[in-house]
Structure formats: structure tokens, C-alpha cells
Amino acid sequence: MLLSLEGLEKRFGGVTAVSDLSMHVRRGSIHGLIGPNGAGKTTIINLLTGLYTADGGAITFDGTSLVGLAPPDIAALGIARTYQNVRxxxxxxxxxxxxxxxxxxxxxxxxxxxxxxxxxxxxxxxxxxxxxxxxxxxxxxxxxxxxxxxxxxxxxxxxxxxxxxxxxPKLLLLDEPTAGMNASEASAIGHLIRELRGQGLTVLLVEHNMGLVTEFCDTCTVINFGRLLAEGDPHTCLSAPDVQEAYFGRRHDADRIQSLR
Structure with a gap:
């Protein structure tokens, strides 16, 4: 594995943003990180890049612990990112x-x-x-x-x-790179990400576009309230009852929404 998170914890005052989270990103893959709004996805990206310091657990990148390292040191190890909003x-x-x-x-x-x-x-x-x-x-x-x-x-x-x-970089962290794009623009970005993977890059993709995740991600991690819900094949993860409930509410509500499509 290029990147491993084990028992990761992050708290802001009395709020736990990430709780006992373990996640693994295989070298040379496109790995999706998904979950409802407020699930803790950007917090994880900020932990990986040193903008936040973990309150517990381990982050290992290419055999090196990232916990406590400053952002420039983490960048020098081979991690780069984009942001939710164009900067x-x-x-x-x-x-x-x-x-x-x-x-x-x-x-x-x-x-x-x-x-x-x-x-x-x-x-x-x-x-x-x-x-x-x-x-x-x-x-x-x-x-x-x-x-x-x-x-x-x-x-x-x-x-x-x-x-x-x-x-x-060895690992590229993309925080909602297709936000605000139409379907054609988003698909073009997906194909570009796949080309980058083909050139040896590993990508961790935070994305709300589930079509993009299922089409272009090799594996994915689903979180909610900072906790792991599912990890593995995107189609399998998205069909899991806990994931359906996190996105749609009660299970029968999810079934009703799916039936209307």
C-alpha cells in the first residue's frame, strides 16, 4: 500500500470529525473517498497534507509516518493536492x-x-x-x-x-475536482485522471459525483460522521445498506428514490 490510515482521530473541541478511521490506498490506483456533506472528507485531506495534526492513530505514506510533519515536508515526500474551490x-x-x-x-x-x-x-x-x-x-x-x-x-x-x-508527486489528492462542472466536463476530467494513473500516479479522489466514482475509481472508501462505512469496489460499497442509508435516509426511502429513476 502506498498510503495507510490506522485508527485515525481528529477532534475540534467537543466535535469528533474523524473517529477510529482506517483506510488503505493501493499504489498506482484511483481511490475514491466519498460520503455525505460533513462526513469528514476534507478533514482527512487536511490531515494527510499536514494542515491539521491528528489527535490519534497513524498515517503512513510510502513507509514514512506523516503524523507531526509540516506541510512542506509532506509535499517533499511526494504528496500534492487541489482544493474544493479553485485557488x-x-x-x-x-x-x-x-x-x-x-x-x-x-x-x-x-x-x-x-x-x-x-x-x-x-x-x-x-x-x-x-x-x-x-x-x-x-x-x-x-x-x-x-x-x-x-x-x-x-x-x-x-x-x-x-x-x-x-x-x-507520487500521490495526488483531488478535493472535488469536478464540482460545478456539467456531465461532459466532469467526464473529461475523469479521463484525464485515468491517464495520469496510467502514467504511474496514485490518485485519492474526493468526489460527490457518484457516476464519476463508479466509472473511474478502482476502489473507494465511504465515510459518514468521520467513521468508516465501507471500503472496496465502488459498486459494492454504494449498494451497501449502511451507505444507502447515509445518502438517502431510511432504507425504504432509498428504495423509493431508486424506483423513481
């Missing part, structure tokens, strides 16, 4: 946005960059070439020199994805 910098082109995600690759000091040493100039050129290759990878090379805020929502999502790839 791009105003006044920057698509290429410049992606360059900011390549900072782990620079390998030169801030001082060398400031005074313009030859090694810094070479690193800058190499970083820009890498960023352009990433834009090509997500189908946005043709918009590289346009201001990111002038692009469509779906295009901005692709730029954000390219920026996350800038550090050459």
Missing part, C-alpha cells in the same frame, strides 16, 4: 501559475535567484519548460500565456491540476 493567483498567466507549483524542483537558493546567478537562470528555464510540459499534459498548453482568471472554470481546474503536478 489560482490573480494577475498570473496559466504558465506562471504552474511554475509556482514546481518550487520543489528548483534546487537553487533564494539568494541565487535574487542576484541572477547562472545556475538560477538555468533552473528558471528548466522549470518553465517543465511547467509547459505539464500544461500540455492537461490539454492547456495553447492557453499558457493567457491570464488564468480569464479562462473558463473547467480550464482553471485543469491549470490547478497541472500546478499540483509540478512537484512530481
Amino acid at each position: 489560482l493567483f490573480k494577475g498570473m498567466t496559466a504558465l506562471e501559475q504552474v511554475v509556482t507549483g514546481c518550487w520543489l524542483r528548483r534546487g537553487v537558493s533564494l539568494w541565487a535567484s535574487f542576484i541572477g546567478l547562472a545556475e538560477a537562470r538555468r533552473a528558471k528555464k528548466a522549470t518553465e519548460a517543465h511547467a509547459m510540459a505539464l500544461l500540455e499534459r492537461v490539454g492547456m498548453a495553447g492557453r499558457a500565456h493567457e491570464l488564468a482568471e480569464t479562462l473558463s472554470y473547467g480550464e482553471q481546474r485543469r491549470i490547478e491540476l497541472a500546478r499540483a503536478l509540478g512537484s512530481d
Whole structure:
């Protein structure tokens, strides 16, 4: 397993957001993390990236414990993420946005960059070439020199994805990457994620679009109120009674809703 969570706990005051949660993500897979609103999905992503510190349990990534590590250290180990809401910098082109995600690759000091040493100039050129290759990878090379805020929502999502790839991660955490997209746009992102998996990347996908999860995820984990409901094949998980109840309410309500489709 590339990523393992064992007995993970996170509390905010008197509220338990994640409770005794165990989850496993296989290397080279697309793993869905799903659950109703408020289930604790983004909290888990924040725990994995060091924005929150776990109150108990273990997080192991590629043989290394992540508990207590700072976000830059976790990023350096090979974890990158996107956010629920697009977070791009105003006044920057698509290429410049992606360059900011390549900072782990620079390998030169801030001082060398400031005074313009030859090694810094070479690193800058190499970083820009890498960023352009990433834009090509997500189908946005043709918009590289346009201001990111002038692009469509779906295009901005692709730029954000390219920026996350800038550090050459082993694990990519995608927090609702198709939120606000129509079916065609969401499917295109799904195919892009599958292509990235085919290139050796492991993806943990937080998503409300169940069609996307069942079509593109190899495995999934379902949580509710921070607790594990099911883990395994997406179709099997989504048909489990506890999962149906979490999404639709009482079991007979779920059956009635399904009958109306």
C-alpha cells in the first residue's frame, strides 16, 4: 500500500470529525473517498497534507509516518493536492501559475535567484519548460500565456491540476475536482485522471459525483460522521445498506428514490 490510515482521530473541541478511521490506498490506483456533506472528507485531506495534526492513530505514506510533519515536508515526500474551490493567483498567466507549483524542483537558493546567478537562470528555464510540459499534459498548453482568471472554470481546474503536478508527486489528492462542472466536463476530467494513473500516479479522489466514482475509481472508501462505512469496489460499497442509508435516509426511502429513476 502506498498510503495507510490506522485508527485515525481528529477532534475540534467537543466535535469528533474523524473517529477510529482506517483506510488503505493501493499504489498506482484511483481511490475514491466519498460520503455525505460533513462526513469528514476534507478533514482527512487536511490531515494527510499536514494542515491539521491528528489527535490519534497513524498515517503512513510510502513507509514514512506523516503524523507531526509540516506541510512542506509532506509535499517533499511526494504528496500534492487541489482544493474544493479553485485557488489560482490573480494577475498570473496559466504558465506562471504552474511554475509556482514546481518550487520543489528548483534546487537553487533564494539568494541565487535574487542576484541572477547562472545556475538560477538555468533552473528558471528548466522549470518553465517543465511547467509547459505539464500544461500540455492537461490539454492547456495553447492557453499558457493567457491570464488564468480569464479562462473558463473547467480550464482553471485543469491549470490547478497541472500546478499540483509540478512537484512530481507520487500521490495526488483531488478535493472535488469536478464540482460545478456539467456531465461532459466532469467526464473529461475523469479521463484525464485515468491517464495520469496510467502514467504511474496514485490518485485519492474526493468526489460527490457518484457516476464519476463508479466509472473511474478502482476502489473507494465511504465515510459518514468521520467513521468508516465501507471500503472496496465502488459498486459494492454504494449498494451497501449502511451507505444507502447515509445518502438517502431510511432504507425504504432509498428504495423509493431508486424506483423513481
